[in-house]
Amino acid sequence: MNQDADHLIGLRDRGIHRLPVEHVAVDEIAVGFSPRTDGEDPDYVHALAETEGDLPPILVHRPTMTVVDGIHRLRVAAARGESHIAVRFFDGDRAEARLLAIALNVVHGRPLTSADRTAAARQILLAHPRWSDRAVGAVTGLSGHRISQLRKGTTADTAGHRVGRDGRVRPVDSSRSRERAGELLRSNPGASLRQIAAQVGLAPATVADVRNRLLRGDPPVPGATRTPTTRTTVPAASPTVPTVSATVPTVSATVPMVSATAPAVSATIPPPPPTALDARRPTPPAPRTSAPPPPPAxxxxxxxxxxxxxxxxxxxxxxxxxxxxxxxxxxxxxxxxxxxxxxxxxxxxxxxxxxxxxxxxxxxxxxxxxxxxxxxxxxx
Incomplete structure (x- = not known):
């Protein structure tokens, strides 16, 4: 079985729609894999039965001939007296079929209730305790924050690393990895984000955040106490800024005060050359006259x-x-x-x-x- 949430979501959104459609006898198909805690809804079956036209094919687990998605459509076919029904077959194992039943019912058909989604999330955390909160949330339709709440106090809350939607393993506490990324950025400012991310086990976006924090003089770990060495330990790729020549004469005590027409000393000092980190500094966005409205939840x-x-x-x-x-x-x-x-x-x-x-x-x-x-x- 593929252990990635993205694989499961890909099956739900694209893979199963490419499967061929067959017509199978209604009495050969069993009912199962339902994520609904309250079972079937006779009123929903009645409403579907009164509609005109053909219903979409159901999804059936071929090894067990059990419905993965489409129990109500199967009941409609039986209520109409139809002997056969349009079917797409899924050939994965039973565990993957159960997860697919959850993922499919989240995005179409009669919506899963909050209790259904919560129960489904608990099942996934039990079967895949190392899946990340976002991975479980993407399958069940719950937020990552809600999954984190359901995880607390369970065996799924003890793992030190978690598997993201992309199948990559990342630490739950990224503090040490962020510190290591900061060390690598200081020692090799020209290294790519992906190179450092692969070495420390973080996402490239997280390494980018570490780099930006160092550029601002902040510690690589959010919430950590800023230290005086934070700014000075980021090396510059260019030579040091030229200093004032030693041949500049010292002002005598008898020299009168500088007149108002004298040029400003600061105007004659050239700006320091840009460093490698300055070149990588993101361009600040143009100022806005007003903030855009926040998106709906x-x-x-x-x-x-x-x-x-x-x-x-x-x-x-x-x-x-x-x-x-x-x-x-x-x-x-x-x-x-x-x-x-x-x-x-x-x-x-x-x-x-x-x-x-x-x-x-x-x-x-x-x-x-x-x-x-x-x-x-x-x-x-």
Whole structure:
């Protein structure tokens, strides 16, 4: 079984949609792998049964012929008296099938309740205690802060290292790794962030934060006490700043006061040459006249998305499902924006930023076309 959360999310968002569709006898399929603590919803089955058109294929674990996703659709087929149902088969092991059942039910169909998500998160922490909070949250639809609360006091809270969504192992307490990164940056200012990150076991984004803290004269570990040596231990790559020549005559005691027309001494001293760290210092952003409004909370956006994906008029039409797939990708950004940014290679960040700015303008234009006024769902 692949132990990466990103692999599981990739299966959910892309992999299973590429699987071929087969038609299987309804009575050959068993029910299981449900993440719902309250079981099936007969009212939801009745509502689906009254809709027109074909329902999307269900996902079945081939080795056990057990439903991974689509129990209500299976019940609808039986209620309609249909002998066969459209099926996509998943060939992974049972443990991966259970995780996939959780991940799929988070993003479509009848939404999982908060209790369902919490129970699912506890199951994942029990099966994968070393998964990071963000990795578990990406699968269950809960925030990393909520996963951290559920982890406390359990066996999953004792591991010294955790596996992120990308499969990389990182320490829970990064203080020593940050200090080591600071030492490497001081001794070799020209080293790349990725080189240092690989040596100390941190993400490149974390090493970048350490570098910026050193440039400001702060300690590499947030919250640590600043020491007088913090600024002076970062070496400069250029020669030392030239000092005033020893041949400059000493001012005699009989020399009168400098007149108002005399040139300022400081104007004749050239500025020090830039150092290697100065060249790597990020360009400060242009000043803004006013701060942009904060984005809506991810939980609020998720609730709005949940209400949309429950709407049969979207779920049961091809165009509606395309819209929901786009919105599903947007929820991933809302839930793990920082993780996505940290996982990007350095050379991809600028083009990614250009895309994000462009898409943001298109989304803003679409929002204005849909509703010229304020969105009550986002401002409530």
């Amino acid at each position: 991810p939980e609020r956006l998720l609730r709005i998305f949940d209400s949309l994906r429950r709407d049969p008029s979207l779920r049961l039409s091809e165009s509606g499902r395309n819209v929901l797939r786009v919105l599903s990708a947007c929820t991933l950004v809302a839930q793990d924006r920082e993780g996505i940014a940290a996982a990007l290679p350095e050379h991809c960040k600028e083009p990614m930023a250009q895309l994000a700015h462009g898409y943001a303008r298109l989304w803003t234009q679409l929002a204005r076309e849909l509703d010229a006024g304020e969105h009550p769902a986002l401002s409530a």
